[in-house]
Amino acid sequence: MADHRADGPWWRTRRVWVVAGAGVLVAAAASVALVAQASGAACAALAATSGQATYYAADGSGNCSFDQVAEPLVVALGNAEYRGGAACGGYLDVKGPKGTVRVKVVDRCPECAAGHLDLSRQAFAKIGNVSDGIIAVSYSQVVNPAVPGPVTVRVKEGASRYWLALRFDNTGNPVAQAEVRSGDGWKALARTDYNYWIAESGAGNGPFTVRVTDTQGRQTTLNGVALSPGVVQRPGATASPRTSAPGRSPSPSVIASASPAAPTSAGAPESMSAALAGTSAPESTSVSGASARC
Structure with a gap:
């Protein structure tokens, strides 16, 4: 290969x-x-x-x-x-x-x-x-910006049951950790400097369940991710309550900065997958859990 x-x-x-x-x-x-x-x-x-x-x-x-x-x-x-x-x-x-x-x-x-x-x-x-x-x-x-749509995932070209690489978009905050379901537990993926998350030994034929944690500790579980290289997928997602990202502070650390940002609207989506509301996706599940607030 x-x-x-x-x-x-x-x-x-x-x-x-x-x-x-x-x-x-x-x-x-x-x-x-x-x-x-x-x-x-x-x-x-x-x-x-x-x-x-x-x-x-x-x-x-x-x-x-x-x-x-x-x-x-x-x-x-x-x-x-x-x-x-x-x-x-x-x-x-x-x-x-x-x-x-x-x-x-x-x-x-x-x-x-x-x-x-x-x-x-x-x-x-x-x-x-x-x-x-x-x-x-x-x-x-x-922190927690509005995004143009639901969280998406793309499987990299060359991926197979023996080597898996995933890229996530529309997460709002940067991704702190990505994991794929393996048996009764979770297998951590490794970040690359080109923004793909890698399972060097693969994760099987799929479809996969993938969990994404952002720098604010918010988690989204993506269900039914197919092993389809080069395709941008909008899998069914479940949002979890805010948690502390493993090994990280809940506060973002990309840039120590802040000019005034837009105030939060009462109805604005705040979880990574809140933008899923009103959209359809294969194997979709209801969005649950408390929304994170600053």
């Missing part, structure tokens, strides 16, 4: 910074990754971090292995804040000279120092003049 375990993000798009004011073009190998933002409420995070922002030609895909989108409001982080993929799927509120934009973490910017955000051109244009190329910003992580 071919070894697909190393085909991570390096084949993705190259990044080009455009710093118009200085007349400089800087090209560097990099990959992109995103999570599309939805309108809705969120809880505020910590104190704001100051920094700077540039932009590049993002398409919503990248080092986090997310799918392309038409109008990407996304960001790439330097190694210190990307943290080996642990930041993937989280959201930041970024404030610039012209306003604030909410962006999803989808990529790694190896050449970016801490505090340097590389935004998609679309996101940059909402908070600054594109002709400036680089602007001063402050930014904060959003």
